[in-house]
Amino acid sequence: xxxxxxxxxxxxxxIHVSDDSIAIEVIYLKKVFNDKKGIEEVNAVDGxxxxxxxxxxxxxxxxxxxxxTTIINILCGLIKQTEGEAFVGGYxxxxxxxxxxxxxxxxxxxxxxxxxxxxxxxxxxxxxxHLMDKEEINRRSDRFLDLLGLSKAKGxxxxxxSGGMMRQLNLIIALISDPPILFLDEPTVGMxxxxxxxxxxxxxxxxxxxxxxxxxxxxxxxxxxxxxRVAIIEYGKLIAIGSPRELIAKYKAEDLEDVFMKITGxxxxxxx
Amino acid sequence: MKLKRILxxxxxxxxxxxxxxxxxxxxxxxxxxxxLLFSLMFRSIIIEDxxxxxxxxLVPGLYAFSxxxxxxxxxxxxxxxxxxxxxxxxxxxxxxxxxxxxxHLISNMSMAIIQVAIIAVLTFLMGFRGATxxxxxxxxxxxxxxxxxxxxxxxxxxxxxxxxxxxxIIQIFVLPQQFLASGLYxxxxxxxxxxxFMPLHYASxxxxxxxxxxxxxxxxxxxDLIILSLFSIGIIxxxxxxxxxxxKT
Numbered sequence: 001x002x003x004x005x006x007x008x009x010x011x012x013x014x015i016h017v018s019d020d021s022i023a024i025e026v027i028y029l030k031k032v033f034n035d036k037k038g039i040e041e042v043n044a045v046d047g048x049x050x051x052x053x054x055x056x057x058x059x060x061x062x063x064x065x066x067x068x069t070t071i072i073n074i075l076c077g078l079i080k081q082t083e084g085e086a087f088v089g090g091y092x093x094x095x096x097x098x099x100x101x102x103x104x105x106x107x108x109x110x111x112x113x114x115x116x117x118x119x120x121x122x123x124x125x126x127x128x129x130h131l132m133d134k135e136e137i138n139r140r141s142d143r144f145l146d147l148l149g150l151s152k153a154k155g156x157x158x159x160x161x162s163g164g165m166m167r168q169l170n171l172i173i174a175l176i177s178d179p180p181i182l183f184l185d186e187p188t189v190g191m192x193x194x195x196x197x198x199x200x201x202x203x204x205x206x207x208x209x210x211x212x213x214x215x216x217x218x219x220x221x222x223x224x225x226x227x228x229r230v231a232i233i234e235y236g237k238l239i240a241i242g243s244p245r246e247l248i249a250k251y252k253a254e255d256l257e258d259v260f261m262k263i264t265g266x267x268x269x270x271x272x
Numbered sequence: 273m274k275l276k277r278i279l280x281x282x283x284x285x286x287x288x289x290x291x292x293x294x295x296x297x298x299x300x301x302x303x304x305x306x307x308l309l310f311s312l313m314f315r316s317i318i319i320e321d322x323x324x325x326x327x328x329x330l331v332p333g334l335y336a337f338s339x340x341x342x343x344x345x346x347x348x349x350x351x352x353x354x355x356x357x358x359x360x361x362x363x364x365x366x367x368x369x370x371x372x373x374x375x376h377l378i379s380n381m382s383m384a385i386i387q388v389a390i391i392a393v394l395t396f397l398m399g400f401r402g403a404t405x406x407x408x409x410x411x412x413x414x415x416x417x418x419x420x421x422x423x424x425x426x427x428x429x430x431x432x433x434x435x436x437x438x439x440x441i442i443q444i445f446v447l448p449q450q451f452l453a454s455g456l457y458x459x460x461x462x463x464x465x466x467x468x469f470m471p472l473h474y475a476s477x478x479x480x481x482x483x484x485x486x487x488x489x490x491x492x493x494x495x496d497l498i499i500l501s502l503f504s505i506g507i508i509x510x511x512x513x514x515x516x517x518x519x520k521t
């Protein structure tokens with residue numbers, strides 16, 4: 001499903017030759033938003049470059065407003081970058097958006113589900129958008145609902161779900177088409193500790209299926225528990241990248257929060 | 273274009289309407305209420321010059337008036353789906369823009385057909401015996417007009433920041449057409465000129481001609497149909513353009 005052909009960016013300064021082991025590549029990505037009057041410019045993403053290997057769980061860690069969601073929105077085609085290049089599954093986000101949409105699953109920050117439909121109906125709808133058979137949708141949805149403990153509530157209208165249940169359903173919908181690349185934007189926000197643990201186990205189990213996961217979070221424990229590597233972002237800039245263990249060792253820190261503190265002089269949660 | 277995706281959205285639209293039926297009342301109960309009310313009020317009042325009742329005179333306007341109100345649930349649906357993040361999410365799936373609009377066209381056109389059928393049956397039961405061509409053509413005209421209601425819905429969803437605001441903003445498109453172009457109210461000359469810039473005017477004009485016995489071969493009816501079609505296509509193109517550019521996020 002992933003495009004393995006070699007691709008080159010149109011900008012000669014940003015040459016990218018895709019490698020079979022790379023799932024996502026971001027090269028000097030910039031996104032500038034204008035305020036409503038068009039006077040003030042905000043650099044939401046400011047020249048970020050990184051690459052993510054196939055099968056890796058990669059975390060974008062940073063306070064609110066750091067630019068994590070903007071990066072995800074560019075990668076899944078919801079907004080266009082101002083400068084730079086990005087490749088998802090070997091496809092260029094500027095030119096091959098339709099191909100990218102075939103190979104990604106997106107779990108947005110806001111639980112985007114139809115409130116008047118039950119869990120099964122919501123999942124079935126998004127499965128059909130990926131042209132899946134009803135049988136396959138049922139098989140996969142039953143498994144995921146069971147794994148996340150939502151089986152008993154699958155016939156209940158989503159509007160009657162708790163916030164945590166809605167977010168779990170949000171996650172299942174992202175996975176229903178069995179996409180090789182998955183974007184999870186703050187997937188556990190608003191969950192109680194038990195639901196969060198269960199969701200972490202679920203996300204961890206995706207490693208066995210060799211899925212590439214790009215996850216945004218401002219929870220330190222989440223990044224440490226799930227991510228093979230993390231990119232720490234502040235004010236749209238990449239300030240550190242590596243495995244949690246490497247970063248903790250490099251900055252002689254106790255945890256990733258301490259790493260952030262040592263680099264920026266403030267805590268991640270201050271921005272929340 | 274994949275039919276499976278289009279039908280998936282149509283199914284969702286119908287399920288949402290059935291489970292949250294407030295917009296359904298506007299689409300289906302409003303014409304019932306209007307026909308019953310107008311027939312009770314005006315059936316016995318006869319216009320001497322033409323020898324028909326005021327109710328019969330107003331029937332073409334009832335079709336047009338009811339069709340116009342379909343724009344309200346359409347705009348609310350787009351705004352709510354945007355507010356709930358659903359449009360953004362759908363936009364990350366392989367569903368294309370034309371499949372998305374196509375699905376809304378199908379669900380809206382089928383609603384228009386149901387609405388026209390309700391009015392045709394009820395007005396018949398209330399004693400209206402208009403030309404059969406008029407009733408058949410009412411389906412065609414109102415289905416074409418329903419295309420413009422999607423355009424109005426998209427424009428409203430683009431302008432409004434929330435679903436609540438959309439309910440008010442859609443009246444910018446509904447109220448002028450309701451008073452100037454539905455054919456329910458007598459108009460001074462200046463107002464008649466203004467009404468010619470509204471798509472509903474051409475639907476109600478063609479229906480009035482047909483129900484008053486003008487033959488289907490009459491050029492004026494076909495001119496009305498062509499202008500209505502052009503208006504509907506133009507409005508939906510503007511709606512799609514604005515929504516794509518400013519309304520999705």
